[in-house]
Amino acid sequence: MTPSTKSPKNKKKNKGKKKKDRGLSAGTADRYELYQRSVNSPETDVDFVTRVFEELRGRPLRRLREDFCGTAAFAAEFLGRHPENRAEGFDLDPKPCEWGKRHNFAPKGKDVAERMTWHLADVRSPADVPPEATVAFNFSYWCFKSRPEMVAYFRSVREDLAPDGLFFIDLYGGPDALIEQEEVRDIDGAFDYVWEQRSWEPGSGTYRTAIHFRFRDGSEMRSAFEYEWRFWHLTELRDVLLDAGFQEVESYFEGTDPDDPEEGDGEFTADPIGENCEAWLAYLVARK
Numbered sequence: 181m182t183p184s185t186k187s188p189k190n191k192k193k194n195k196g197k198k199k200k201d202r203g204l205s206a207g208t209a210d211r212y213e214l215y216q217r218s219v220n221s222p223e224t225d226v227d228f229v230t231r232v233f234e235e236l237r238g239r240p241l242r243r244l245r246e247d248f249c250g251t252a253a254f255a256a257e258f259l260g261r262h263p264e265n266r267a268e269g270f271d272l273d274p275k276p277c278e279w280g281k282r283h284n285f286a287p288k289g290k291d292v293a294e295r296m297t298w299h300l301a302d303v304r305s306p307a308d309v310p311p312e313a314t315v316a317f318n319f320s321y322w323c324f325k326s327r328p329e330m331v332a333y334f335r336s337v338r339e340d341l342a343p344d345g346l347f348f349i350d351l352y353g354g355p356d357a358l359i360e361q362e363e364v365r366d367i368d369g370a371f372d373y374v375w376e377q378r379s380w381e382p383g384s385g386t387y388r389t390a391i392h393f394r395f396r397d398g399s400e401m402r403s404a405f406e407y408e409w410r411f412w413h414l415t416e417l418r419d420v421l422l423d424a425g426f427q428e429v430e431s432y433f434e435g436t437d438p439d440d441p442e443e444g445d446g447e448f449t450a451d452p453i454g455e456n457c458e459a460w461l462a463y464l465v466a467r468k
Contacts, residue, residue: 204371206399212251212279214393215405218365218373222257225317228448229348230261232432232465233313237344242266245311245340247303248320251280252296259292268297268307304336311341315348322409325385327420330412334424338468347426347466353414354459358387364394371395380411387411414454417464426466433462 233241242264246255249269259265271277277298285293297308303316314337324330337347358380365373374392381387391405418429432448433455448463 203397205395205397206393206401209371209393209395209401211393211401211404212276213283214367214371214373214401215391216251216253218367218393219318219391220251220253222253224446225254225315225350226257226261228432228463229313229315230258232348233346236346236465236467237312241313243309243312243342244268245270245307245314247314247316247337248318249280249298250276250318250320251284252277252298253280253284254315254317255296256280256284256288256292259295260288263291266295266297266309268299268309268311270299270301270303270305270307272300272302274300304333306336306340310343311345313346313348314341317348317350319351319409321349322387322407322412325410330417330420331424334421334426334466338425338466341468343468345468347421347468349417349464349466350461351412351414351417351464352459352461354457356458358411385410385412414462414464421464421466426468428467430465430467431462432465433460 229244230241240262241258242262244255244258244265244267246252246267246269249255249271250273252267252269252271255267255269259267269277277300281293281298285296299305299307303321316337321330321333324333334347341347357377360377360379362374362376365375367373372394374394376390376392378388378390379386387407387409389407389409390403393401393404395401414431418431421429430450431452431454433451435445435447435449438445454460454462
């Protein structure tokens, strides 16, 4: 599998939207819209979470919590699936939350919006109602750079969950993930998504990355999003989850497209080993 098919959050192939947006430029484009089109894959994520929850717990998932929710594309997709679904979202930044209310929730109607509770609060804060599942996606939890911080966050998640709740996180890795480089991916023929891995410090684990967008008119939106994280390895995270009190942690890796061995197929199945490819995506599912 090549790095371009396993880059962060490329869990679905571009399906070629019919939007007439070839006139996009750095001066007029909306960075949150660009991010959602390039990075988010709420349909894939919700499919995975609801499927695994029902497989492991024998019932449909109805109460969800989304940490680091931002525009809450995941929660909006989940709420739209069933009228009994409820969700709570946690984020400290009001700007993406307000954008999400206008663009992800308002179009779905009042009923969906009323079943979402927004919290402008630290993700270590408790939910109003214990969730059956909590998700922390897009690697945002990597903002916790020390082991004590990560243990504390994972412990707060566990304590907040319903008695048989599940915690889902996504992650990526492989030797290619640590190389300083830029990867460019065309999005719907309208613009290019650029994922830049700026630096990784092996002594501290500090990992600096950025997202840029390039447009057909030659303009570029540089550093639309910038991140300074600790790069956490899968085995580290499994150990931290167990130290935080979770009873069991299972890894799910993406399969390979049977028609193209250099492409991921967007399907994630339980696999305790994984494939030693240059770059990979995975989920960890922790049981309370």
